[in-house]
Amino acid sequence: MSAAGSYPADVLERFAAALLEAVGAPPGNAALTAEALVDADIEGLASHGLMQLPNYLERIERGSVDPAAEGEIVVDKGARLTLDAGNGLGQVTAERACDIAIARAAEHGVAIVAVRNAFHFGAAGRFARKIALAGKIGIVMANTRPMLPAPGGAEAVVGNNPLAIAVPTGGEPIVLDLAMSAGALGKIRLAMNKGESIPEGWAQTGEGVPTRDAAEAIKGVLLPAAGAKGFGLALMVDLLAGGLSAGGVGSDVQPLYGDSSRPYGSANLVMAIEIEGLRPVADYETVAAGFADRIRHSKPAPGAAPIRVPGDRAAEARKRFDGNCALAAETLQALRKQARRLGVAIPDALGD
Amino acid sequence: MSAAGSYPADVLERFAAALLEAVGAPPGNAALTAEALVDADIEGLASHGLMQLPNYLERIERGSVDPAAEGEIVVDKGARLTLDAGNGLGQVTAERACDIAIARAAEHGVAIVAVRNAFHFGAAGRFARKIALAGKIGIVMANTRPMLPAPGGAEAVVGNNPLAIAVPTGGEPIVLDLAMSAGALGKIRLAMNKGESIPEGWAQTGEGVPTRDAAEAIKGVLLPAAGAKGFGLALMVDLLAGGLSAGGVGSDVQPLYGDSSRPYGSANLVMAIEIEGLRPVADYETVAAGFADRIRHSKPAPGAAPIRVPGDRAAEARKRFDGNCALAAETLQALRKQARRLGVAIPDALGD
Numbered sequence: 001m002s003a004a005g006s007y008p009a010d011v012l013e014r015f016a017a018a019l020l021e022a023v024g025a026p027p028g029n030a031a032l033t034a035e036a037l038v039d040a041d042i043e044g045l046a047s048h049g050l051m052q053l054p055n056y057l058e059r060i061e062r063g064s065v066d067p068a069a070e071g072e073i074v075v076d077k078g079a080r081l082t083l084d085a086g087n088g089l090g091q092v093t094a095e096r097a098c099d100i101a102i103a104r105a106a107e108h109g110v111a112i113v114a115v116r117n118a119f120h121f122g123a124a125g126r127f128a129r130k131i132a133l134a135g136k137i138g139i140v141m142a143n144t145r146p147m148l149p150a151p152g153g154a155e156a157v158v159g160n161n162p163l164a165i166a167v168p169t170g171g172e173p174i175v176l177d178l179a180m181s182a183g184a185l186g187k188i189r190l191a192m193n194k195g196e197s198i199p200e201g202w203a204q205t206g207e208g209v210p211t212r213d214a215a216e217a218i219k220g221v222l223l224p225a226a227g228a229k230g231f232g233l234a235l236m237v238d239l240l241a242g243g244l245s246a247g248g249v250g251s252d253v254q255p256l257y258g259d260s261s262r263p264y265g266s267a268n269l270v271m272a273i274e275i276e277g278l279r280p281v282a283d284y285e286t287v288a289a290g291f292a293d294r295i296r297h298s299k300p301a302p303g304a305a306p307i308r309v310p311g312d313r314a315a316e317a318r319k320r321f322d323g324n325c326a327l328a329a330e331t332l333q334a335l336r337k338q339a340r341r342l343g344v345a346i347p348d349a350l351g352d
Numbered sequence: 353m354s355a356a357g358s359y360p361a362d363v364l365e366r367f368a369a370a371l372l373e374a375v376g377a378p379p380g381n382a383a384l385t386a387e388a389l390v391d392a393d394i395e396g397l398a399s400h401g402l403m404q405l406p407n408y409l410e411r412i413e414r415g416s417v418d419p420a421a422e423g424e425i426v427v428d429k430g431a432r433l434t435l436d437a438g439n440g441l442g443q444v445t446a447e448r449a450c451d452i453a454i455a456r457a458a459e460h461g462v463a464i465v466a467v468r469n470a471f472h473f474g475a476a477g478r479f480a481r482k483i484a485l486a487g488k489i490g491i492v493m494a495n496t497r498p499m500l501p502a503p504g505g506a507e508a509v510v511g512n513n514p515l516a517i518a519v520p521t522g523g524e525p526i527v528l529d530l531a532m533s534a535g536a537l538g539k540i541r542l543a544m545n546k547g548e549s550i551p552e553g554w555a556q557t558g559e560g561v562p563t564r565d566a567a568e569a570i571k572g573v574l575l576p577a578a579g580a581k582g583f584g585l586a587l588m589v590d591l592l593a594g595g596l597s598a599g600g601v602g603s604d605v606q607p608l609y610g611d612s613s614r615p616y617g618s619a620n621l622v623m624a625i626e627i628e629g630l631r632p633v634a635d636y637e638t639v640a641a642g643f644a645d646r647i648r649h650s651k652p653a654p655g656a657a658p659i660r661v662p663g664d665r666a667a668e669a670r671k672r673f674d675g676n677c678a679l680a681a682e683t684l685q686a687l688r689k690q691a692r693r694l695g696v697a698i699p700d701a702l703g704d
Contacts, residue, residue, distance in 0.1 A: 155650045174591070176585070182578065225581050232530060239519050243627075273432075275596065291591065295505070299560070300504055301556065304503075304504030308504075
């Protein structure tokens with residue numbers, strides 16, 4: 001990765017939206033997706049940010065993502081619904097699933113939206129946080145193509161299946177967002193490019209032999225976080241999201257960077273739990289905020305970084321945000337290339 | 353631990369129930385608790401089995417557990433309820449929470465029972481499995497006294513907070529049951545007794561220094577599984593179970609083996625999700641069973657044990673069960689001692 005530059009977020013957002021519109025996305029869907037991507041970059045989650053956009057554009061052009069789809073409710077049981085995402089942009093259909101879950105939780109006390117035929121939605125935490133900002137507890141998960149073996153296995157059988165849980169505090173929600181592998185694929189790629197080794201327990205070769213060689217790891221399989229625990233949670237995300245939505249599980253889900261003409265076929269589960277009624281939401285928020293503060297101020301280990309609770313790092317990034325967003329040079333270059341190809345004007349602020 | 357003996361499970365169950373009745377438990381609550389404890393021993397989960405009974409008896413006698421309590425519904429919002437367990441036997445009040453969740457999920461599609469003032473309920477998986485055997489998805493969690501520090505912390509701030517998820521397959525459910533520490537406290541105690549060291553990443557001294565010394569670990573703190581991931585999940589169990597029930601979170605929960613006159617003060621969350629309606633439950637079960645089989649038959653790593661999915665080990669133990677149950681000599685000795693103290697007859701099959 002060459003050095004990152006810093007660019008006005010609003011310019012990046014309009015530029016990303018223009019690129020999406022150039023391949024046929026309606027303005028509303030383009031704007032929402034662009035905002036979600038730039039938001040991930042602002043939060044420091046580059047892997048869910050604008051670096052995804054070229055793949056999205058290619059998939060729209062190849063027909064595996066339908067930029068006009070907003071998801072169709074195909075089952076409605078009040079507190080439980082199935083949304084067929086119709087291979088729409090994931091940021092659009094997951095946002096819709098959240099809106100439905102929030103409204104139905106207000107009505108029924110708890111609501112589940114199972115989503116099938118979904119494309120990549122970016123960071124699960126974004127959607128859980130949205131539900132928490134509405135004063136409810138949000139739980140969001142998605143399945144990916146198989147990336148992790150079972151304990152004792154040599155072959156990837158379950159996805160890296162992100163799970164996010166967010167609770168309201170009155171201020172910034174507590175937002176947990178975890179994938180089920182011990183180490184992130186992005187960090188392994190980075191180690192490979194730098195010729196560095198990876199920590200023990202992160203990967204196996206395709207033959208099932210543990211490896212600390214990043215290149216071997218890329219050809220092999222990631223290992224689940226905490227062995228049977230991460231594996232078991234990944235399996236349950238598959239069986240909750242894919243299972244309840246009657247969508248894909250396991251190898252039904254396609255690689256994100258695979259055949260771009262083939263639908264991704266992921267499934268999501270979005271749950272909202274109303275707090276009010278069980279207890280006043282303000283009481284809940286006081287307890288959650290107080291508990292988080294108690295943890296932040298707990299006794300530190302010698303020489304350790306400040307103690308954080310889940311979501312603090314993203315919240316700090318949002319707090320530091322001054323209108324400019326860091327972007328890797330490669331990412332901007334790739335976007336400029338797409339713009340030239342699609343005849344989209346490159347804003348002056350983004351150079352040429 | 354001296355060698356375990358093997359004893360008729362029905363005799364053990366009646367004996368355990370008689371001990372509970374001797375300290376005032378009504379016959380129904382005594383029988384249910386005894387059955388749950390022996391069932392854990394049959395499944396090979398000795399830490400949730402009869403070895404817990406002496407502590408239960410002492411707590412009943414000291415007044416911190418009310419053996420007659422069955423839990424009182426204090427909030428009823430249809431799909432969401434709060435059960436005040438009234439410090440009843442955990443196996444009794446969690447069973448009741450499951451029954452309510454199953455019935456309400458059938459009515460509302462999804463149901464949540466938040467439980468406060470709860471005592472130890474044994475294995476969370478037992479209750480999630482019960483819900484799955486009723487054809488629904490079961491999610492069960494509980495908080496414990498703080499046992500794990502935050503990443504970078506030296507002080508325990510969140511519990512080891514078990515989380516269980518079970519899904520129906522038509523046959524034996526898939527049952528995931530995990531606690532949030534990297535290693536089990538029981539295994540660390542065992543290592544201490546044997547003078548063995550423990551794996552890296554399991555524990556820290558009270559000063560926040562990593563240790564592989566089992567005795568230091570017992571005096572220090574356990575570490576969360578997969579660092580921030582296990583910690584974050586533990587925090588969320590506290591905020592879901594303790595938070596939604598308006599019960600205890602963090603250090604509100606007391607040590608299981610602490611002051612036996614002080615209520616344990618745990619909280620549970622029991623959720624049941626109806627599958628039927630979203631899709632035929634038989635279809636769901638076919639997908640879940642097929643996916644589990646696909647995983648069991650996936651390519652093995654060289655020299656590894658057979659590949660299992662969560663719940664397989666307990667299911668195998670139940671299959672092997674021939675009416676006799678293995679029990680550590682210390683556990684039986686402790687029960688005999690209680691029997692002599694309470695004037696309960698020791699069955700011939702259990703020696704004297």
